Amino acid sequence: LWTHLMNNVDYAGGAAIQIVCGTVNMYGGVIENNIAVHEITTVTNPDGTTTKVGKSAYGGAIQNCGNFYMYGGTIRGNEANRGGGIYNWSHAKIYAGTFDGNKATAGAAITSSAHIYIGSESDSYQNMGSNVVVFSNNVASSNGGAIYASGGTFQADQITLSGNNAALNGVLYLTSKEATLTNITATGNNAVYGGVLYANSNAMVTVKNVQLTGNSANSGGAVYVAGNATVNISDSKLNSNQAVKGYGGAIYVGSRDGVTGVFSAFGGEVTAGSAGKKANCVYVMEGGAVE
Numbered sequence: 001l002w003t004h005l006m007n008n009v010d011y012a013g014g015a016a017i018q019i020v021c022g023t024v025n026m027y028g029g030v031i032e033n034n035i036a037v038h039e040i041t042t043v044t045n046p047d048g049t050t051t052k053v054g055k056s057a058y059g060g061a062i063q064n065c066g067n068f069y070m071y072g073g074t075i076r077g078n079e080a081n082r083g084g085g086i087y088n089w090s091h092a093k094i095y096a097g098t099f100d101g102n103k104a105t106a107g108a109a110i111t112s113s114a115h116i117y118i119g120s121e122s123d124s125y126q127n128m129g130s131n132v133v134v135f136s137n138n139v140a141s142s143n144g145g146a147i148y149a150s151g152g153t154f155q156a157d158q159i160t161l162s163g164n165n166a167a168l169n170g171v172l173y174l175t176s177k178e179a180t181l182t183n184i185t186a187t188g189n190n191a192v193y194g195g196v197l198y199a200n201s202n203a204m205v206t207v208k209n210v211q212l213t214g215n216s217a218n219s220g221g222a223v224y225v226a227g228n229a230t231v232n233i234s235d236s237k238l239n240s241n242q243a244v245k246g247y248g249g250a251i252y253v254g255s256r257d258g259v260t261g262v263f264s265a266f267g268g269e270v271t272a273g274s275a276g277k278k279a280n281c282v283y284v285m286e287g288g289a290v291e
Helices: none
Strands: 002-006 017-019 023-026 028-032 040-044 050-054 062-064 067-070 074-076 079-082 086-088 091-094 097-100 103-106 110-112 115-118 133-136 147-149 153-157 159-162 165-169 172-174 178-182 185-187 190-193 197-199 204-208 211-213 223-225 230-234 237-239 251-253 262-266 282-284
Touching: 017 023, 023 028, 062 067, 086 091, 110 115, 197 204, 197 230, 223 230, 223 262, 251 262
Parallel strands: 002 028, 017 062, 023 067, 028 074, 062 086, 067 091, 074 097, 079 103, 086 110, 091 115, 097 133, 110 147, 115 153, 133 159, 147 172, 153 178, 159 185, 165 190, 172 197, 178 204, 185 211, 197 223, 204 230, 211 237, 223 251, 230 262, 251 282
Antiparallel strands: 040 050
16 A cells, blocks of 8 residues: 545544455555544434434554555544544554654554554665654544553553643553554643653553653653552653643653552663642552552
8 A cells, every 4th residue: 555545534433444355565655634423312212302413433544354565655634532543452553653643532543452563664665755754733522642551461662752732631642461662752742630641541561761851740640550450661761741720740650540550660761850739750659559
């Protein structure tokens, strides 16, 4: 696939491409301004009142139920309820490319409920272009300003995050029990909780060699560890992040319903940002744990 797909509309998902089975390889081109409509039907009740019934739409540009491999190109300006750019149900590998200006309720660029790898190119395509996947200016009206990963294995390596926004939790919203983030640069991202990373619901996240600089949130300017999640970070730099109205300029470790979040750090540095209330660097809520 090396083409230009634009301005398509679908009422279920995958407005540009629906992969039911088999494999699609994307080597370049642009997929833009496609919309998977969140269909609303008005139902008349026996008493004469009406009820609006919604249908979720998945994957503004691509809905993958087979195998999707991306070696380059741009996915931009697409929109859906979940996965503005891509919704992955099956198996996806994103080796290179750009996701810009996509929108969704959750997972503005990508939502994945299965296995997904995002990062440097495969060995078989060393000459396809950049080795970095870029996520910029994507917007979610709830969780996952860039990526929402809720199942399977999630791996991200050599990606750049800039200018993404989540109206609630995390530019990277992770509930995957096996999640790995390496060699990531994140600058100028924003959310209400967790300016870059929000880990939740039994997530086990390993973070190594990342640079999180100048990101902001109400609490947890760079990282928010919610109840029952674990984040292990090493050899990383968290600098000049802000908790604008709350706690933890860099990191917020919380607890919920008696269940604690766990955060551990080995090597690297965390420098003071700012917090509207307490803790310019790290804030640990009662019941949370730092190791």
